[in-house]
Amino acid sequence: ELGLAALPAELRAAVRALVGGLDALFAALGLREESFAVGALSRAVAAELASYAPARNRRRTASHRASVVFVDRTLDLAGAVGHHGDNLAEKILSVLPKLPGHKTDVMVNMVELTALQTPDETCSVIAPGCLAQPNDPAAKALWESFMNLKQKEAVMEARRHLVEAASRENLPIKMSMGEVTPEQLSSYIQLFKNNFKALENHCGLLQLVLATVQTLKHPQNSKWDNFLAFERLLLQTIGESEMPSVLKQLLPMIKSYNERTQDDYTCEDFLVLLVYMYSVVGEMKGGKELDEAEEEVKKALVKAICDDPEPSPLLQKIT
Numbered sequence: 001e002l003g004l005a006a007l008p009a010e011l012r013a014a015v016r017a018l019v020g021g022l023d024a025l026f027a028a029l030g031l032r033e034e035s036f037a038v039g040a041l042s043r044a045v046a047a048e049l050a051s052y053a054p055a056r057n058r059r060r061t062a063s064h065r066a067s068v069v070f071v072d073r074t075l076d077l078a079g080a081v082g083h084h085g086d087n088l089a090e091k092i093l094s095v096l097p098k099l100p101g102h103k104t105d106v107m108v109n110m111v112e113l114t115a116l117q118t119p120d121e122t123c124s125v126i127a128p129g130c131l132a133q134p135n136d137p138a139a140k141a142l143w144e145s146f147m148n149l150k151q152k153e154a155v156m157e158a159r160r161h162l163v164e165a166a167s168r169e170n171l172p173i174k175m176s177m178g179e180v181t182p183e184q185l186s187s188y189i190q191l192f193k194n195n196f197k198a199l200e201n202h203c204g205l206l207q208l209v210l211a212t213v214q215t216l217k218h219p220q221n222s223k224w225d226n227f228l229a230f231e232r233l234l235l236q237t238i239g240e241s242e243m244p245s246v247l248k249q250l251l252p253m254i255k256s257y258n259e260r261t262q263d264d265y266t267c268e269d270f271l272v273l274l275v276y277m278y279s280v281v282g283e284m285k286g287g288k289e290l291d292e293a294e295e296e297v298k299k300a301l302v303k304a305i306c307d308d309p310e311p312s313p314l315l316q317k318i319t
Contacts, residue, residue, distance in 0.1 A: 007044060015041075019048045023055045032062035039072025046070050078279035081272045083227040088154040089146040092131070092211050095220045105130045108211045112186065113193055129207035136204030138165065143208060155180045155216070158209050162188045165205055169198040182216040185209055219262055223269070231276060238277075243284050244293035246277065251293075254300040256307040267305050268314055 007015065026033055035046040046068075049055055083090075096106035108129030116126065133139035138161055145157040159180045166173040171191040176184065192198045192206060199206070215221060238246065250273070255264050265273070274297075284290065305315055 007041075011041075015045055015048055018045060019052050019055075022049060023052060023058065026055070026062070026066075027058050029066075030062050030064050031066045032059045032064065033066050033068045035068050035070065037070045039070075039074070042070035042072050074279045076279075078276055081275045081279070082231055083224055086150045086152075087147070088149075088151045088212065088215070089143070091151070091221065091224055092146065092215045094224065095215045095218045096211060099128065099130050102130075105132055106211065108207050109214060110207070110210065112189060112210060112213075113199065113206065129203075129210060131208065131211060133204030133207065136202075138202070139204035139208050142205060146208070146212075152180075155185075155212060158185060158212050159188070161205055162209055165198075165202045166191055169195065169201065171195065171198060182213045185213050189213070222263065223265075226263075227269075227273070230273065234277060235280065238281055242289070243277075243281060244289045247293040247297050250277075251296055251300060254297070254304055256304050257309060258307070266312075267301065267308065268312060270301060270304075271318075 005012075033049075035049060037043040037046040093104070093106060096108065099105040099107050108131070110126050110129045114126055131143060133143070142157060142161050146154045149157065162185065163173055163175050166188065169192075173188060173191055189206060189209060192202065234246065250270075253265055254270055260266070305311065305319065308315065311319065
């Protein structure tokens with residue numbers, strides 16, 4: 001069992017402070033607790049609380065009983081770095097660039113709705129669109145669909161909303177059945193281009209559909225699917241395979257800057273994968289084989305980072 005002595009000094013101090021705070025809370029509530037723990041750090045907290053002198057005195061005189069469950073939150077990290085299912089909203093938020101000054105909204109390129117012709121995808125002449133459309137009921141309903149439906153169904157909803165909007169404006173739209181493609185959505189959007197009144201009436205909806213088109217066409221879209229496939233495979237095999245074998249599978253995928261293609265994982269991608277892997281696996285038994293596998297991955301990752309001629313802001317911050 002991991003005890004408090006096995007933890008780093010800073011963490012020991014944090015655990016003691018947490019235990020002191022919990023004891024004060026339980027004293028105020030008059031509780032005599034029975035503790036349960038899930039995870040290594042939780043066991044250390046529960047053990048420290050059990051042996052904490054003021055807590056022992058409190059439990060002798062407390063009038064109310066309670067069960068307290070301590071749970072390690074490493075799986076919260078898996079939630080933050082994972083690629084969860086078939087969700088269009090999450091893809092849009094991950095793939096498109098962030099709206100300046102915002103953490104939860106993105107920039108939607110609006111050039112397609114103008115007469116401006118430019119190959120520059122980062123064109124800053126036209127103000128960007130965004131996802132937040134509080135004054136547009138149709139756009140709000142569509143965003144709900146993006147969050148709650150599978151990607152295929154959400155894209156079909158985008159087409160349906162566009163067709164209904166075009167019909168209300170008497171635009172010459174031809175409804176087509178079958179799979180919805182980004183090109184098809186773009187062709188529908190073009191109908192609004194030269195009709196200022198229609199643009200004004202449905203601007204919010206058009207921004208969300210443009211966000212959909214730009215996400216589906218984005219090169220990161222295929223990489224997202226690769227991430228999801230790897231994570232699902234990891235969940236299936238991690239019970240059968242030891243961590244060293246999983247790390248060895250990862251090793252050939254770590255490529256230096258000059259060896260990478262657009263479809264290969266970057267250094268940041270590997271950091272995300274490693275956080276996901278270690279969060280999902282949880283506690284592991286150490287050993288020579290694991291140490292060697294981890295050392296190989298570390299060397300390959302450090303080499304890839306050092307070979308990068310223009311490290312990203314994240315890598316610069318890490319190094």
